[in-house]
Amino acid sequence: MGYTGLRIHHHPVLTFRRGREVTIYFEGEPIKAFEGEALAAALYAAGHKILRYSPKHGRPRSVFCMIGKCGSCIVEVDGIAKRACQELVRDGMRVRRIKGYPVLKEAGGGAKPVEEVEAEALIIGGGPAGLAAAEVLGTHGVRTLIVDDSHRLGGQLIKQTHRFFGSRELFAGLRGFQIAEKYEEKIRSFESVDVLLRTTAIGVFKEGVFAVGEERNYVLRAGTYLVATGAVENYLPFENNDLPGVMGAGAAQTLMNVWGVLPGKRPLIVGAGNVGLIVAYQLLQAGAKPAAIVEAAPRIGGWFVHAAKVRRYGVPIYVRHTIVAAHGEEGVEAATIAEVDERWRPIPGTEKTIECDAVLLAVGLTPNVDLLRQFGAKTKYVPELGGLTALRTEYLETTVPGVYVAGDVAGVEEATTAIIEGWIAGYSMLMKLRGERDEWMKERERLLKLLKTYRSSPVSARVRAGLEKVIIGGEEVA
Amino acid sequence: MREPSPDGIASPDLIKELGYVPNEERLRKGPVAIFECVEPIPCDVCVWACPLKAVSMGEITEKPVIDFNKCIGCGICVGRCPGQAIFVVDLSKDPPQVTVPYEMGEAPAKGVEVELLNRVGEPVGRGRVVKFFKDNLTYVVTVEVPSPELVMEVRAVRPVRGGDGA
Numbered sequence: 001m002g003y004t005g006l007r008i009h010h011h012p013v014l015t016f017r018r019g020r021e022v023t024i025y026f027e028g029e030p031i032k033a034f035e036g037e038a039l040a041a042a043l044y045a046a047g048h049k050i051l052r053y054s055p056k057h058g059r060p061r062s063v064f065c066m067i068g069k070c071g072s073c074i075v076e077v078d079g080i081a082k083r084a085c086q087e088l089v090r091d092g093m094r095v096r097r098i099k100g101y102p103v104l105k106e107a108g109g110g111a112k113p114v115e116e117v118e119a120e121a122l123i124i125g126g127g128p129a130g131l132a133a134a135e136v137l138g139t140h141g142v143r144t145l146i147v148d149d150s151h152r153l154g155g156q157l158i159k160q161t162h163r164f165f166g167s168r169e170l171f172a173g174l175r176g177f178q179i180a181e182k183y184e185e186k187i188r189s190f191e192s193v194d195v196l197l198r199t200t201a202i203g204v205f206k207e208g209v210f211a212v213g214e215e216r217n218y219v220l221r222a223g224t225y226l227v228a229t230g231a232v233e234n235y236l237p238f239e240n241n242d243l244p245g246v247m248g249a250g251a252a253q254t255l256m257n258v259w260g261v262l263p264g265k266r267p268l269i270v271g272a273g274n275v276g277l278i279v280a281y282q283l284l285q286a287g288a289k290p291a292a293i294v295e296a297a298p299r300i301g302g303w304f305v306h307a308a309k310v311r312r313y314g315v316p317i318y319v320r321h322t323i324v325a326a327h328g329e330e331g332v333e334a335a336t337i338a339e340v341d342e343r344w345r346p347i348p349g350t351e352k353t354i355e356c357d358a359v360l361l362a363v364g365l366t367p368n369v370d371l372l373r374q375f376g377a378k379t380k381y382v383p384e385l386g387g388l389t390a391l392r393t394e395y396l397e398t399t400v401p402g403v404y405v406a407g408d409v410a411g412v413e414e415a416t417t418a419i420i421e422g423w424i425a426g427y428s429m430l431m432k433l434r435g436e437r438d439e440w441m442k443e444r445e446r447l448l449k450l451l452k453t454y455r456s457s458p459v460s461a462r463v464r465a466g467l468e469k470v471i472i473g474g475e476e477v478a
Numbered sequence: 479m480r481e482p483s484p485d486g487i488a489s490p491d492l493i494k495e496l497g498y499v500p501n502e503e504r505l506r507k508g509p510v511a512i513f514e515c516v517e518p519i520p521c522d523v524c525v526w527a528c529p530l531k532a533v534s535m536g537e538i539t540e541k542p543v544i545d546f547n548k549c550i551g552c553g554i555c556v557g558r559c560p561g562q563a564i565f566v567v568d569l570s571k572d573p574p575q576v577t578v579p580y581e582m583g584e585a586p587a588k589g590v591e592v593e594l595l596n597r598v599g600e601p602v603g604r605g606r607v608v609k610f611f612k613d614n615l616t617y618v619v620t621v622e623v624p625s626p627e628l629v630m631e632v633r634a635v636r637p638v639r640g641g642d643g644a
Contacts, residue, residue, distance in 0.1 A: 010583065012581050012582055012583045012584075012615065013581060013615045162560065163523075163558075163560035163614070163616075164560055165519050165520060165521035165523070165560050165561070166520060166521055166522075166523075166538075167520075167521075167522055167538055168526060172521060172522070172523045172560065173523045173527070173558055173560060173614070174614070175614070175615070178614075272485075272486075277486075284582065285581060285582060298484055299484035299485075300484065300485060300486050303517060303519060303561065304482045304486050304488065304516055304517050305514070305515065305516075305517070305519070305561030305562065305563045306486075306561070307482075307485065307486025308482075308486050308487065308488065308514065308561075308562075308563065308597065308633075309561075309562050310486075311485065311486050311487060311597060311598050311599060312595055312596070312597050312598070312599055312633045312634040313582075313595065313599050313634060313636075314595070314598070314599025314600070315599070316485075317485040317486060318485075319484045319485055416520075453520065453537060453538055453539065454520045454538075454539075456520075456537070456539050457517070457518040457519065457520060457539045458518065459517070459518075
């Protein structure tokens with residue numbers, strides 16, 4: 001395998017700053033890759049979609065989430081099991097597929113050193129919510145530490161090429177990646193804020209939050225904690241849904257907009273919410289030709305204007321349709337879609353086969369609540385917010401005093417509401433640490449009002465209904 | 479009230495019903511912005527993008543209101559609108575002109591022939607690029623269209639494949 005044509009060379013909005021060209025070895029075969037890019041992207045671009053085989057049935061596995069959450073891309077790098085989407089390319093690295101379960105092995109030299117770090121505020125997750133909170137805390141000189149598993153700050157903003165809706169205060173008109181860049185610059189300018197990148201907070205213990213980094217591990221302790229861990233993309237049951245090339249729409253965004261590698265030249269998109277509609281537009285910009293968007297509901301779920309943007313370039317949207325099967329041997333070569341009835345069951349006889357080389361699932365997200373539960377925060381299953389999420393006050397304190405939530409982990413919404421929640425949580429943490437002050441209280445109330453306005457449109461009705469089930473009074477914080 | 483179609487198309491009738499189309503006299507007078515913003519999106523980018531203060535809005539989730547007497551059809555809002563839902567039509571010119579946002583690559587240069595696409599991506603004719611400018615990576619491209627009826631149809635352009643605009 002060699003030239004796949006999946007590398008993006010010209011993009012109307014993005015400039016890919018690739019490292020120097022190096023050689024890595026996959027199953028012994030030399031591959032050209034760029035230093036510093038995600039290993040998974042390099043392998044995908046080289047045509048190596050199959051990264052491992054499932055332990056039980058030996059089914060091929062490829063990338064699915066591209067943000068280190070799913071484990072679908074675990075490979076052996078120089079003898080150690082690593083997530084290929086989080087591992088960055090180094091010259092000469094030797095990569096092998098794993099058949100069965102990964103074997104835990106320590107790198108030469110024994111266990112990594114453990115460093116203990118104390119801060120006033122610990123923010124887990126450097127996406128829009130975490131960065132907004134850090135902005136408030138940093139502005140007031142609070143000793144803050146942000147820990148994030150990615151190689152860059154910004155969370156999922158870094159893969160958004162479209163301009164954001166909103167008001168001036170909320171960066172409206174800027175593109176997602178530009179907001180991330182602006183924020184990164186701002187956060188780095190605060191002397192009291194530190195950032196640990198490529199470091200994964202994996203557990204909450206009585207000694208503190210344990211985090212695994214590249215060179216060392218950490219035990220992190222703070223006076224207040226913000227869990228801003230975001231959400232993970234949902235799977236959808238259909239025949240062959242594990243075929244390489246079936247991936248989350250967000251994973252496709254990471255591949256093409258962060259690493260400059262197309263998920264396919266003719267992907268089928270499942271789900272016409274904002275994510276599905278936006279990914280279709282981004283595919284057009286990257287030079288792909290989306291085969292279609294299918295949506296099980298009787299109408300699109302996202303904003304009409306996002307649909308109009310892809311319809312005018314000829315991308316069909318099939319409402320009342322779903323995917324029933326993906327086809328192919330080592331990767332997606334086609335998909336069968338069918339019309340659905342009122343109860344979203346495929347109607348026999350309406351099947352249609354569409355030629356496509358990837359299937360991108362934009363069928364919702366689930367809050368990433370693991371750490372919240374480890375903190376002991378009470379959670380509740382709220383379908384309107386994407387699944388399990390934390391009970392919290394309107395000031396975003398969970399049932400565990402001093403532990404706050406903001407962003408998608410508190411209910412799946414969008415970046416703008418995540419930013420406002422981050423600011424609110426930031427003020428709550430500030431006042432927890434420094435005591436209440438009139439001006440801070442006032443500002444927090446203003447932000448609450450702003451958040452309500454953003455959620456006032458009919459499109460947010462579901463979110464509003466969900467929030468009613470999780471907002472608790474201050475007296476319920478244990 | 480009409481609604482956009484389930485797969486995301488706003489008909490010219492719906493646009494009219496929402497008050498986004500000026501009267502014949504104003505249309506013939508010169509370039510003017512046509513908004514196709516049909517939902518209560520929490521966004522007011524157009525309001526502060528307009529150098530002539532021709533766009534107003536109540537709460538941020540309300541739809542924009544355009545003062546067609548103030549609007550000169552400069553096209554700045556066309557490039558700024560995050561929904562790419564604003565266009566400029568000019569029936570005072572012969573042939574008439576339409577201005578659309580373009581983010582699919584380098585802008586087709588002045589004089590280049592492009593394919594004109596309607597709201598569902600069907601080619602409805604060809605036209606030449608009259609002018610363009612760039613705003614935060616979005617091109618705002620003005621093209622000539624073959625007939626006056628097409629000013630409310632043409633909503634995107636594509637370089638002609640294999641032609642001088644490719």
